[in-house]
Amino acid sequence: MSKKTITDLKELKGKVVFVRVDFNVPLKNGVINDDNRIVAALPTINYLREKGARVVLFSHLGKVDHKDPVKCAENKAKNDMKFVAPRLSQLLGEEVVYVPETRGEVLSQAVKSLKDGQVLLMQNTRYEKGESKNDLDLASYWASLADVFVMDAFGSAHRAHSSTYGVPEILNSQGKETALGFLMQKEVEGLNRCVNITDADRPFVAILGGAKVSDKILVVEKLIEKADKVLIGGAITCTFLKALGKPVGNSRYEADQLDFALRCVELAKAKNKLVLPIDHIVADDFAMPLDVRVTTGVEISDGFERLDIGPRTRLYYNDILQNAKTVFWNGPMGVFENPLFAEGTKAICETLTKLTREKGVFTVIGGGDSASAASQMGYKEGFSHVSTGGGASLELIQNEGHLPGIDVIADK
Numbered sequence: 567m568s569k570k571t572i573t574d575l576k577e578l579k580g581k582v583v584f585v586r587v588d589f590n591v592p593l594k595n596g597v598i599n600d601d602n603r604i605v606a607a608l609p610t611i612n613y614l615r616e617k618g619a620r621v622v623l624f625s626h627l628g629k630v631d632h633k634d635p636v637k638c639a640e641n642k643a644k645n646d647m648k649f650v651a652p653r654l655s656q657l658l659g660e661e662v663v664y665v666p667e668t669r670g671e672v673l674s675q676a677v678k679s680l681k682d683g684q685v686l687l688m689q690n691t692r693y694e695k696g697e698s699k700n701d702l703d704l705a706s707y708w709a710s711l712a713d714v715f716v717m718d719a720f721g722s723a724h725r726a727h728s729s730t731y732g733v734p735e736i737l738n739s740q741g742k743e744t745a746l747g748f749l750m751q752k753e754v755e756g757l758n759r760c761v762n763i764t765d766a767d768r769p770f771v772a773i774l775g776g777a778k779v780s781d782k783i784l785v786v787e788k789l790i791e792k793a794d795k796v797l798i799g800g801a802i803t804c805t806f807l808k809a810l811g812k813p814v815g816n817s818r819y820e821a822d823q824l825d826f827a828l829r830c831v832e833l834a835k836a837k838n839k840l841v842l843p844i845d846h847i848v849a850d851d852f853a854m855p856l857d858v859r860v861t862t863g864v865e866i867s868d869g870f871e872r873l874d875i876g877p878r879t880r881l882y883y884n885d886i887l888q889n890a891k892t893v894f895w896n897g898p899m900g901v902f903e904n905p906l907f908a909e910g911t912k913a914i915c916e917t918l919t920k921l922t923r924e925k926g927v928f929t930v931i932g933g934g935d936s937a938s939a940a941s942q943m944g945y946k947e948g949f950s951h952v953s954t955g956g957g958a959s960l961e962l963i964q965n966e967g968h969l970p971g972i973d974v975i976a977d978k
């Protein structure tokens with residue numbers, strides 16, 4: 567790791583350490599549905615507490631529309647950090663100081679009154695209009711309260727906002743310390759295994775599925791360049807099939823991505839890298855599947871929609887994966903939310919976790935829905951690394967390990 571990490575930080579006792587965490591948890595009517603993101607930040611927070619630092623946590627939570635005043639008020643009511651504070655206190659086993667403000671006298675005083683080892687959580691950073699614009703005044707204000715900055719919000723590291731970029735940039739310029747937290751360190755180390763591929767890490771196989779090619783153009787291109795094989799699944803399959811002139815029946819495909827798909831095929835041709843499914847699970851209707859079939863080949867008949875990879879493809883992909891030393895997986899193979907179309911995604915989970923367990927293959931999931939599929943199906947623990955950031959993990963791969971929120975942190 568070339569960047570400074572939390573264990574490289576010098577004397578922390580009595581220092582005000584601003585930690586950008588990712589507490590962007592799913593909320594429904596003020597109730598947290600999944601506290602994984604809070605739990606993931608605990609190692610960093612607890613390390614700082616043990617060292618006697620005065621810990622100030624800040625994070626965004628959902629979106630706040632600053633253009634429309636009515637929406638703005640609604641968004642603020644819904645995405646109020648006060649919903650997060652009690653759960654954080656519970657998980658830390660100690661009452662955190664919650665400040666329902668993002669700037670001003672109340673916050674400044676609360677920070678100044680912190681005792682060594684105490685934790686403060688401030689209001690949702692996106693209550694501030696300037697946050698997403700990396701507003702300098704806002705960043706300067708936060709930086710003025712901080713002695714040290716720790717970045718631990720991987721899911722936001724691809725954004726250069728005041729809290730992820732402005733604050734550490736200012737502190738660096740003042741000769742103050744900035745570092746990556748434990749969660750960031752784990753993400754960077756895990757994902758970089760798929761960026762800095764050495765011969766010993768090959769064959770490197772990428773598995774790409776999910777909903778839309780257009781979401782993933784740059785990462786698809788990058789993986790075709792880097793990987794030895796790219797296995798395609800998910801709804802994006804049909805964009806590739808359509809581009810190759812195969813019948814896709816009623817399947818969704820992205821008409822505006824056909825040229826891109828052809829370019830990928832062309833790019834991959836020389837080394838025979840791109841692998842498409844050889845059969846599919848199809849159904850008459852996505853929402854109400856009454857007639858579910860397995861196709862005999864790649865062609866999909868009229869009246870049917872592709873919803874998962876088929877059983878022959880499952881075996882075929884499993885065979886290819888047996889030679890892999892490193893695997894990066896993004897995007898479910900099918901509409902896994904419906905058990906009728908979950909087998910493809912499950913088979914990938916089964917194969918990858920077995921390879922990790924039995925052969926020490928380095929397996930990485932980067933992608934929100936793929937990670938939640940693996941988790942729901944009970945395979946999450948079996949992967950070498952499951953990224954907590956969907957968009958951020960893809961951007962890290964496509965930018966060869968660079969993200970604004972990583973690059974801004976001081977080198978060792």
Ligand code: ADP
Pocket residue numbers: 775776777778781799800801802818872873874896897898899900901902903932933934935936937956
């Ligand atoms: P990730 O979050 O892992 O990057 P995506 O967001 O790209 O993945 O895609 C996830 C979604 O893709 C899933 O909710 C899944 O239902 C959907 N999906 C996969 N295959 C199909 C398909 N054939 N038709 C429609 N949706 C699909």
Ligand code: MG
Pocket residue numbers: 933934935956
């Ligand atoms: Mg997704």
